Amino acid sequence: MKKLSVFNTYQKPGESEVKYWHFSLGLKMTCLLGLCLFLYSCAEAQKPTAAELYFPPNESVEWEQVSLQDLDWDETKLEELLAWLPSQGTRAFMILKDGKIVVEEYWGEKLTGLGEMDQDAFWYWASAGKTLTAVLLGIAEEHKLLKRKDRTQDYLGKGWTSLSEEQEREIRLEHHLSMTTGLNDAVADPDDTSAEALTFLAEPGSRWAYHNAPYTLLEKVLEEASGETFQEFFRASVGNKIGMKGFWQQTGNNNVFYSDARSMARFGLLLHADGNWNGDQIWSNKFFQEMRETSQDLNPSYGYLTWLNGKSSFMIPQSQRLFPGMLIPSAPADMYQAMGKNGQFLMVVPSEGLVIVRMGGAGDNALVPFLLIRDIWDRLAAVIE
Incomplete structure (x- = not known):
């Protein structure tokens, strides 16, 4: 059993529910939130523009670095962090500062088991790929291929669910992006995209639930809207433009993105550069801009398929409970992140000019292991302070 650093309780690996919050903790987290928001407002004015960021050349292994001495970071604390990360199943870890590499480390075997991890090794993004999907939908909207207010029926046709005609008509693309379709996620297989598995539970927009199946269907929506395969649209609109390697692959009922750590970092840098x-x-x-803001009134810490820090409360997958405080208390309030199973993390901190990548395994089976990202930031905050 693992003691939680911010909760006065214990959690067994794989538990998805956090219990026994204390009033004093909530008060402390509220004060911390206020302080972080103040610091964020001060730092926002110093955020580097795209012209001030470094961008690695496309189709090249060249990537400029910056030293710890130039950043005045705590080298001892960083060494402690890097010694701890592989003990948590980490395979790849990168930190960019204003686009330049500060840290790039690899441990353990490749996903294939054939050789050791390195900068060319591919790993799965799991649900961190949701944020990449949100970007593709946003680009499609900018190209006037679709609108997030459109009915899902416009692209998937009538009968894509088991709902009545009237109920189904109310589900729009924005509900998929914000995890508020109202479809029942307590089914035998919440990844199942068949009409039989998509049943009514609540009115769209009235219930937040981390449900993979409605998300996965955005792939078909984009293909119908663009006339291209999901892979083709990704490569033409993002991948080829920023030198990003990677591919989408059907894994069970899910469509999963695979890439090397540097490609995930490139995508994070693109997000950071707006x-x-x-x-x-x-x-x-x-x-x-709206993708990185609260997308609905139910879970303040969720944008469009993207997790947000610095909010007053949050929800987690497989739970309907609203927890007080920031998702990651020790991280900057303006951080937003893509997060996936087993600890696939892409973290963007505009106020600090940071992009952070973590790939690997995790000790529990949580869909979004936010306790691991908290553990990382408990250590990382001491490095950069």
Whole structure:
């Protein structure tokens, strides 16, 4: 059993519910939230512009680095963090500062088991790929291929669920993006995208639930809207433009993205630069600002398929409970992140100019292991302070 650093209780590996919150903890977290928001507002004015960021050249292994001495980071604390990470099943860990590499480390075997992890080894993104999907939908909207307010029926046809005609008509693309379709996630296989597995539970927009099947169907929506395969649309709109390696692959009922750690870091840098890759403005519409804001009134810490820090409360997968405080208390309030099973993390911190990548395994089976990302930040915060 593992003692939770911010909870006065214990959690067995795989538990998805957090219990026994104390009032004093909630008060402390509220004060911490206020302080972080103040610091964020001060730092936001110093956020580097895209023109001030470094961008690694496409189709090249060249990538400039910056030293710890230049950053005045705590080298001893960093060594402790890097010694701890492989004990948690970490395979790849990267930190970018204003686009330049500060840390790039690999441990253990490749996903294939054939050789040791390195900068060319591919790993799965799991649900961290949801944020990449949100970006593709946003680009499609900017190109006027679809609108997030559109009915899902417009792309999947009538009868894509087991709902009545009237109920189904109310589900729109924005509900898929915000995890509020109202479809029942307590089914035998919540990854099953067949109409039989998609049943009514609540009115769209009235219930937040981390449900993979409605998310996965966005692939078919995008293909119908664009006339291209999901793979083709990704490569043409993002991958080829920023030198990002990777591919989407059907894994069970899920469509999973695989790439090397550097490609995940490139995508994070593109997010940090607000869609501008070394002068090439890949996106610029309002969708992408709203993607990093609360998308509904139920879970403040969730945008469009993207997790948000710095909010007053949060929900977690497989639970309907609203927990007080920030998702990751020791991280900057303005951080937003893509998070996937077994600890696939892409973290973007605009106020600090940071992009952080973590790939690997995790000790529990949580769909989004937020306790692991908290553990990482408990150590990382001491490095950069």
